[in-house]
Amino acid sequence: MSDIRSLAMAARDAASDVAVLSTDAKRALMMDMAASLERHAGEILAANAQDMQQAAAKGVQGAMLDRLRLDEARVATIAQALREVANLPDPVGVVTRRETRPNGIGIERVRIPLGVVAMIYEARPNVTADAAALCLMAGNAVILRGGSEAIHSNTAIAAALHDALSAHGLPAAAVTLLTDLRREAMVELLQLADIIDLAIPRGGEGLIRFVTEHARVPVIKHYKGVCHLYVDRAADLELALGLLVDGKTSRPGVCNALETLLVHREVAASFLPLAAKALQERGVELRGDETVCALAPGAKPATEDDYAAEFLDLILAIRVVDDLEQAIAHIRRHGSDHTEVIATRDEATAQRFVQALRSAVVMVNASSRFSDGGELGLGAEIGISTTRLHAYGPMGAESLTVERFVVRGEGQVRHPSSLSANLSAPVLPDASA
Template identity: 50%
Template sequence: MTLLELATKARDTKYEVAALSTKAKNDAILSVADALEANSADIISANAIDMKNGEEKGLSAGLLDRLKLDESRIKGMADGLREVARLEDPIGKITEEFTRPNGLSIKKRLVPIGVVGVIYEARPNVTADVFGLCFKTGNAVILKGGSDALESNKAIVKVIKEALLSNNLPVDAITLIEDTSRESTKEMMRLNGYIDVLIPRGGAGLIKSVVENASVPVIETGSGNCHIYVDYDADIDMAINIIINAKTQRIGVCNAAESLVIHEAIAEKLLPKLGEALKEKGVQIFADEKSRPFLNDSKPATEEDFGTEYLDYIISVKTVSSVEEAIAHINKYNTGHSESIITKDNNNAEKFLSGIDAACVYVNASTRFTDGFEFGFGAEIGISTQKLHARGPMGLLALTSYKYTIYGDGQVRQ
């Protein structure tokens, strides 16, 4: 079946999905969650093929970590779907209502977007997350995963379609494009009239390509060059604990810390201990001239290092003389994703919260919390780093549009 034929079926199906009751949607999502766990062995077998191919291709440790599925991660996917089913259904919700002097009653009502297209790389858990969020909001979805996760995605979509079929629901609510060529990606990006919005999830190269080449409207999700700034009065133990978590808990995710900014007043006390803690985790440090005297085995940082999303056991370090300098440095190199300050100074915390241009800004917490599940959204379809329509973890509300419904009793315009 051609891509245009697949897109046509998804477009026709979106009206069926939009008309489903909340109960029908929730029952289906819960059925999919159970089916994923029941079929975990098949999914893991398919994933093993992708993992073997990835290792032979020389994928980085970060990408292999994103790609890997095991029983625990499949249970996490299923639990995310169950959380989505428990959340309030936004579709049909009235967000505004008012009456005009002529008697017209106007209501602003949340509605599905229609057909959501998602282009993503080697993260098969995205397949289940996206289905749950789109289905709950009455949207059909077309998925274009990367070749590295093809077998995993096929296995997951097979389980989802079988669960939909068992509930007498339209199986074309989810479509996986199995052609992983660049040509099919370009074709998908130009399916105006079939796909209502396109969401890229992946590295900077993928996102840049979609933003620059798509004629379908795009919600830009960003790569994560996330920073942690340690202020002059920070609790050193807290700082080290947060940094180790943000950098090493999972290195291949967009909310992992990639760069540290350190106030010069705390550098001598903090950096030697932090350097040893990072070294124990196998993290290579690239540091500026002011930081390196306090860091054994560090290497000189370049301009490129400060702007790099490593997705690896590498981190950059910059020492500054004030919170203002820290804010300026972070705003210069960040990707608008997640930034954190560790401080006891409430004024500096507020300066940081106000001055940093990013979707999520933290005080005394790890950047790893930028996640739909952690925010109580059940899952996320992506982390938006743009400022229109949606920003930050994109849950159910980000997958809705709205329409005005107007009630009259015979009014005509004069």
């Protein structure tokens, strides 16, 4: 058996142990994992220094290097995140539906863990602890495949987590760190459809495409967030301006930042000059159609590609639309099913916008930046899905479980006539007819 397969099978065995842990046991484990991280902060920072040195030697710098860096405060933040996971509601064992059928059998839908989750990610070492904690809290084992640039940090973090697992009598394989970072090893992992229940890639589009193309196991992913704000003719323009500035400028590098503004023609002349001024004062480059360029001094002409772009930067594509339907058609054509916002005071317009779009998150008069597990009340977030299956939008611990059926009866059978009523009664040979 290959190393990858035997490592995955060990994770699957460990998953059985994690699945039956009580909520209290999982919470105590989370707290001890947090304490162990803090206790091993010295080793973790030393390992991180090695990663930083190697990255710097390879010429990595700026934001990329910063994402890799750990210090005492960041380790404390990671530990704190685990303590927050300990306080999440336990999704396992939750009964989502109860019914008694006419024949008397009682049916429950009950949440159980998925089993083994494979996280494939890049750079940030905090994912090692965050993902492990969320997977364990939902009763799963996890296989972590981080990037080579963070291998020492990830190894040190995993070792600290293993200490806590061991103190709770749990196998280290419940949190398995893949240290064979060859692409072939990842591909082999992604083909183990009989062992791995879900793969979640987090990182650049290249990584996500690679995972999707090579996986035989189910994959939940999102490629990009091309989030739209549509300012309706019935919008409160001041409110709309707030959503626009927050959505575009509060953190432009994240997937729930706004990338395209659509403005109803009737309010374009009043809204666009103000919007342009507010955005340009915050350093945003504007790219628009002819009307936009006429109304917003300094705006450049937009190309067709700009309307499908995830800029992740202080750039905004703008289009003036004739009506709600044109806005909907634009979003359907160019959107990424992530998050769309409408600013309007007209309830029927809002309702049509919500119904006509099938994006994971649709907002009425609220900022796209709320499209986030924490903000939407899920607690910690394991990822965001734009795949319309299983989970759609921000995914919390509950997304790492599935509902199954538990049925309780008192001997009910489907075809009573095929039975003899009594063990001692003679069974007629033709009773099976």
